[in-house]
Amino acid sequence: MSSVIRKARVLLVAYYAYMLEYRAELFLWALSGSLPLILMGVWTKAAQGGQFGLSPLDFIRYFLTVFIIRQFTVVWVIWEFEKEVIEGRLSPRLLQPLDPVWHHVASHLAERFARLPFMLALVVLFFMLYPQAFWVPKLGNFLLFLIAVISAFTLRFLIQYTFAIFAFWTERASAIESFWFLLYLFLSGLIAPLQMFPAPVREVVLWTPFPYLVHFPAALLIGLPVDLVQGFLVILGWGVLFFVLNRWLWRRGLKQYSGMGA
Amino acid sequence: MPIIETENLSKVYPVAVKEPGLQGTLLHFLRRTYRSIEAVKQVSFQIQPGEVVGFLGANGAGKTTTLKMLTGLIHPSAGRVRVAEHIPFRRKAAFLQQITLVMGQKQQVIWDLPALDSLKIHAARSGIPDKASGERVGELTEMLSLHGKLNQPVRKLSLGERMKAELMAALLHHPKVLFLDEPTLGLDVNAQVGVREFLREYNKRYGATILLTSHYMADITALCQRVLVIHQGQLIYDGGLDQLLDNFAxxxxxxxxxxxxxxxxxxxxxxxxxxxxxxxxxxxxxxxxxxxxxxxxxxxxxxxxxxxxxxxxxxxxxxxxxxxxxx
Missing domain, CATH: 3.30.70.980 (YebC, transcriptional regulation domain)
Structure with a gap:
């Protein structure tokens, strides 16, 4: 156990140092996730004129929360992994007594910590500009939100890493992610809260993994109605499915791997 | 008992073929054809513990593919291979602790961080306690003359220093079997000599087995008593270096x-x-x-x-x- 903690600590510290090497890049990445803030403006304006079931203030809080969730759930493992496979840089990692995925997990987690101050600064700035949007969520909701965000990151990482393994066969696995991202964009609640979807569509979408990557945690934090049991069960179901698929593809993929370029 | 043993080891790769021109491009998109390349054909040899063996062959002869099969990076298409009493492709932790592969210079150490950070990861990963890892880093720094270089970002090191940092990371867990692919490629003469001397010393001190490929005859003559020559995937010579040079050079x-x-x-x-x-x-x-x-x-x-x-x-x-x- 202590050796696992030591490995985790050393990896996190090293990748934290790595992330901090490029301060400007980190800030720009944090800013590049501001699509929800733009959408906030659009929806707030629309809410002032129409009947959406959500008030302009709800929209502001929803999209601010979406912004925060996106900061915590950004995943880029597919581009890194694809490069490693194509350039053969996966080879040395395969020869170390540690599954290569832990390098990616560590770099993602370390990046979250490195990004945190920028993100907090942006949120504080936001509330200074719009003090009327400020609210204090209930403690229970806040804790559920934390669990939901961690679950959302885990699921998104797992799904993208599973796609990434296709790099053993196609060498352009990131194309799968580009297609998937389109679905994610529309069905996750990133562009509009699920409340805006027609009821039959919403019922179907709630069985896919997408709304649990953005809408579900956001709704929890701002207090929109959600089905907690269904929510966590769907996350678990998709998580198990992708985990099994991931390990199966990994074993098949390694037999396919030719260690190109190295 | 040999520490490295292969019997009729073979590897076949499928490679997509494309004719030049627009017609070829469209055909390649619609109906892709593949050709099988036999990169390694029925290679058999044995290496005893402590031996330093040179692995020679022109570009594309099958050296690297063989090394990849010996380290377990790729799955052989046919034949048998055993290294340190393990089947490499299973990549059991007990096997990985005993071997290392050095290939190029951007492999083991994180480019943007000082080598010491990467060495810390290596030590934790291989379960080397902090005290022992500190001692090993000290010893390897001495052997590789890397004083004062380990706390600056790797990208700021010279080519030779980077290669040495790679070697250090690759050897921190004290492997018994070293697979080295072109360890001196691109280095100046002084750095080449430094790396060679280090490898000779490491072999002597730890009784490690070394299989190395190189384009420089000097690497081979300085380190190896025995050489394997591979040509178009086939092993065409296995014997003493002296005999090879007397007969053929x-x-x-x-x-x-x-x-x-x-x-x-x-x-x-x-x-x-x-x-x-x-x-x-x-x-x-x-x-x-x-x-x-x-x-x-x-x-x-x-x-x-x-x-x-x-x-x-x-x-x-x-x-x-x-x-x-x-x-």
Whole structure:
């Protein structure tokens, strides 16, 4: 156990140092996730004129929360992994007594910590500009939100890493992610809260993994109605499915791997 | 009992083929055809613990593919391979703790961080306690003369220092079997000598087994008593280095820069002429006559510069191949 903690600590510290090497890049990445803030403006304006079931203030809080969730759930493992496979840089990692995925997990987690101050600064700035949007969520909701965000990151990482393994066969696995991202964009609640979807569509979408990557945690934090049991069960179901698929593809993929370029 | 053992080891790769031109491109998109490339064909050999063996072959001969199968990076298409009593492809932790592979210079250490950070990861990953890892880093720093280099970002190091940092990371867990692919490629002469001396010392100190590929004959002659030669995927020579050189490269090349041009007739007294361009002359001299010939050249001719080099590896391999190989 202590050796696992030591490995985790050393990896996190090293990748934290790595992330901090490029301060400007980190800030720009944090800013590049501001699509929800733009959408906030659009929806707030629309809410002032129409009947959406959500008030302009709800929209502001929803999209601010979406912004925060996106900061915590950004995943880029597919581009890194694809490069490693194509350039053969996966080879040395395969020869170390540690599954290569832990390098990616560590770099993602370390990046979250490195990004945190920028993100907090942006949120504080936001509330200074719009003090009327400020609210204090209930403690229970806040804790559920934390669990939901961690679950959302885990699921998104797992799904993208599973796609990434296709790099053993196609060498352009990131194309799968580009297609998937389109679905994610529309069905996750990133562009509009699920409340805006027609009821039959919403019922179907709630069985896919997408709304649990953005809408579900956001709704929890701002207090929109959600089905907690269904929510966590769907996350678990998709998580198990992708985990099994991931390990199966990994074993098949390694037999396919030719260690190109190295 | 051999520490490395292969029997009829083979690897076949499918490679997509594409004709040039627009028609070829469209066909390639619609109906892709593949061709099988036999990169390694039925290679069998054994290496005993503590041996340092050179693995020679031209580009694309199958050296790297063989190394990848020996380390378990790729799955053999056929045949049997055992290294340190394990089947490499299973990549059990007990196996990985005993081997290392050094390939190129951007592999083991994180480019943007000081090497010490990467070494910390290596130590934690291999379960080396902090105290022991500190001692090993100290020892390897000494052996590799890397004092003061480990706390600056790796990208700021020179090529030679980076290679040494790679070696250090690759050897921190004290592996018993070292697979080295071109460990001196691109290094200047001093750095090459440094790496060679280090490898010799490591082999002596830990009784480690080393299998190394190199384009530099000097690496092989400095380190290996035995060599394996691979050509188009087939093992065509397995034996002593001396025998290989005596049989297939019994000469060395002497390059001269003369003070005055000389006629070929005069020059032929000192060795077989390969090329003459003004004052630059290349001569072929038999190995056993080398010292005598060089002494004679220096005594009788006005020489500005003189270098003695080995024939290129490709040429030696070409000779072994055309002679049908010796196994």
């Amino acid at each position: 019994p000469y060395r090349e002497v390059q001269l820069e003369l003070a005055h041009p000389m006629s070929e007739a005069e020059l032929s007294l000192y060795g077989e002429i390969e090329a003459v361009e003004g004052q630059s002359v290349r001569l072929c001299v038999q190995r056993e006559a080398l010292t005598r010939s060089v002494a004679k050249i220096l005594a009788e001719l006005e020489v500005l510069d003189l270098t003695v080099t080995d024939p290129p590896i490709e040429e030696v391999i070409g000779r072994v191949f055309s002679a049908g190989g010796v196994s």
